Amino acid sequence: xxEVEQDPGPFNVPEGATVAFNCTxxxxxxxxxxxxxxxxxxxxxxxxxxYSSGNExxxxxxxxxxASQYISLLIRDSKLSDSATYLCVVKPHGxxxxxxxxxxxxxxP
Amino acid sequence: xxxxxxxxxxxxxxxxxxxxxxxxxDSQVTMMFWYRQQPGQSxxxxxxxxxxxEATYESGFVIDKFPISRPNLxxxxxxxxxxxxxxxxxxxxxxxxxxSYEQYFGPGTRLTVT
Numbered sequence: 641x642x643e644v645e646q647d648p649g650p651f652n653v654p655e656g657a658t659v660a661f662n663c664t665x666x667x668x669x670x671x672x673x674x675x676x677x678x679x680x681x682x683x684x685x686x687x688x689x690x691y692s693s694g695n696e697x698x699x700x701x702x703x704x705x706x707a708s709q710y711i712s713l714l715i716r717d718s719k720l721s722d723s724a725t726y727l728c729v730v731k732p733h734g735x736x737x738x739x740x741x742x743x744x745x746x747x748x749p
Numbered sequence: 750x751x752x753x754x755x756x757x758x759x760x761x762x763x764x765x766x767x768x769x770x771x772x773x774x775d776s777q778v779t780m781m782f783w784y785r786q787q788p789g790q791s792x793x794x795x796x797x798x799x800x801x802x803e804a805t806y807e808s809g810f811v812i813d814k815f816p817i818s819r820p821n822l823x824x825x826x827x828x829x830x831x832x833x834x835x836x837x838x839x840x841x842x843x844x845x846x847x848x849s850y851e852q853y854f855g856p857g858t859r860l861t862v863t
Contacts, residue, residue: 674851683841683854684792727791729852735780735845737852741791 641666644730646740654748657718661743663728664710672731673704675713677724678742684727687713718747751776751844753855761861762832769828770858772842777822779847783815786839786857795840798825832862 646663653659665673673690688695690702690711701714711730715722728740752775762768772781781798796804796817804817819825829836842855 683857685854686851689851735797736794737782737845739792 643667643738644728644740646728646743648741648743650744650746652746652748653718655718655720657747658714658716659718659745660715661713661726661728661745662710663712663730663740664708665728665730665738666709667730667732668706668709670709670730670732673702673711674729674731675700675702675711676727676729676739678727679724684739687726715745718745720747720749723747750851751778751846751853753842753844753853755842755855755858757858758856759859759861761863763863764833766832767828767830768832768860769826770840770842772825772827772855774823774844778844780845781819781825782843782845782852783817783825783827784841784843786841788839792841795827798827829860832860834862836860837862 644665651659675687676684677687678684688697688702690704692704694703699716703712723746725742725744727742730738754773756771783795784792785795786792794807795810796806798804798817798819800819800822814830816828839857839859841857843852845852
């Protein structure tokens with residue numbers, strides 16, 4: 641079983657739509673969780689960390705469900721500039737980071 | 750946050766040759782990692798670069814093929830040895846700021862082996 645699993649999509653949504661991505665992880669002892677964004681032919685960049693209580697940054701909301709071992713990312717009022725691949729990242733104890741395969745989002749005018 | 754530079758940014762190499770990729774971080778960081786990303790795929794960790802000691806390799810990657818150095822807390826190199834077309838990929842260096850647990854990436858090196 642993979643450490644981190646994501647629906648690869650692609651998700652094609654109109655501007656202004658709300659879209660949600662989920663990611664499941666296998667190691668129940670995982671401590672830290674992140675969403676990264678990767679634009680085409682660019683390196684991944686941290687979008688936001690995911691905290692146990694959930695957290696919001698503008699149009700983006702991240703949530704963690706430890707009981708079901710998944711994290712989610714909600715994007716409200718989608719913009720064309722949100723088009724990218726979103727990578728779920730999980731960090732258990734130690735130095736290892738596990739990356740999901742990424743979910744591709746295209747926001748359509 | 751850490752700013753990471755890599756060079757070269759891209760290269761086209763012949764089969765059987767070797768290429769060394771350099772990674773420079775603008776501040777001292779706890780950990781440095783090397784990843785590979787095939788087109789349309791996610792990141793695969795090659796190894797953790799340990800300062801002053803041998804790198805820790807992931808399953809499927811060996812030191813003879815991917816020797817790594819990390820002489821100090823801000824610099825690392827990855828060599829892709831005896832290259833074949835299957836090594837064509839993007840190689841990414843990353844740094845982990847242990848105080849915040851955030852990982853930062855370099856811009857990547859796009860390698861094509863002919």
